[in-house]
Amino acid sequence: MGLERIALISDVHGNLTALEAVLADIEGRGIERIFNLGDYVGKGPRGQEVVDRCREVCEVNILGNWDDFLPDPDREYDTEALRWWKKELREDQWTWLRALPFCHDFRLSGRQLRLFHASSTSVHRRVRFDHDEAEYVGMFANTDATGDGPIPDVVGYADTHDPFYESEFGRTLFNIGSVGNSLSDPTPVYVILEGVPESPEPAPFSIQFVRVPYDARAELDVARELGMPELDGYESEIIEGVYRGDLYAGTSPTYHRRSCPS
Template identity: 70%
Template sequence: MSHPLERIALISDVHGNLTALEAVLADIDARGITRILNLGDYVGKGPRGREVIDLCRERCEVNLLGNWDDFLPDPDRTWGGEALAWWLAQLSEGQGEWLRSLPFSHDFTMSGRRIRLFHASAGTVHRRVRFDHDEEEFLGMFANTPATGDGPEPTVVGYGDTHDPYYEVDRQRRTLFNTGSVGNCMDDPTPVYVILEGVPDSEVEAPFSIQFVRVPYDVEAELAVAGEMGMPELAAYTSELRDGIYRGEMNDPAGPGYHRRPRP
């Protein structure tokens, strides 16, 4: 007996870009998808972190912790500058605490596959795994850690963080994919999200798919809002949103190669 397939939308790395988030949510709604899971990084880089948090709390059934969500509102953070102070000041009362309290990962089953979602890596939101990782890094994404907890190891892992969507599978059928970014995608700056389709909560193998969706939006309207609000680093934000060219090591806290290793 066949079971009905269900679609789940995965979004990540909105980074205060409310215009892009609204366009992506409209596309999700137009497809009749009602379940949305968010892999983190609601704030920073873009101007409207407060509004993004409010909308994601309303629309997403799962919200996970990102690296920006952890360090930006950290009361013990001693480093930073004008831009970080500005982004933090945009948050409303209690939002910083909400961000830092978000769960690290989320596990579920679909079409006989054990799926795990987290923001950046299996051990911490502050360790970056790029598309050009080695085998050790690949295998490490499927491991249980103190952050993920115990239980059956996943056969499918989805994450965000690098703003660089891709899909990969090995001979043991382990599947690793990156959702890309809704609000700050690299190279092609068009917002991207993922749709998972399969039989929900089923241990029985069944059809399963991972679809990447690009959603155009009004980039200039988003940049106009950032300018009107007086957001710092507007030139860098403009370069990222219009051309997918990143500010790189200039301002990002992880230093050189924040999103990827340079091409030769």
């Protein structure tokens, strides 16, 4: 079997315009397999359409932190924005999102890969690029959340909206960034994996990061037309790449620092 490419996307956050731009780029490259690492909803205006589109085109869909807490039927929300994003979804989508698997394991070019949203223990535990050694090693561990599968050599995750690649101790950790809510550089980013599927033997293997420009102003206009709350925060994130928490607090960028709340 020859080399195959798999596109990894994540953190679309209701930004349908960004998603369609990335999907068009993926299709233009002839890539047919798409794995989604979660956070389909929240922050942006069209979570319903994003969920439907990802169910249509993604071979693998994984649970994100927003997908877990936003559709919770027993949770009471204390902000207008959270109530708006939840109500914008259909109830059948609430059920689908919360039932998504925690992780996805597979082999590629003789390497054991594991994909999840945020960490090996929980979709709500954030591991940033400036992690310590214990956090790094812990990302490769089997936990109650991952189950007892083969220990991975390569782990890909998302959540922080901050793409990076790191190899230590014979293992590789990478973050695929965000399609719909990329911070610092607001241009959507996704990852292409290339290798030989299910091969037990070593073979060529690559991880490529791809940035895809799109019409962010058009997406902001949609949010405005739909009456979505927190428009100034959304504009800060998708136009300037500045986390809305920093905008509201009037502070310098903190999203990627440990001191930032999750």
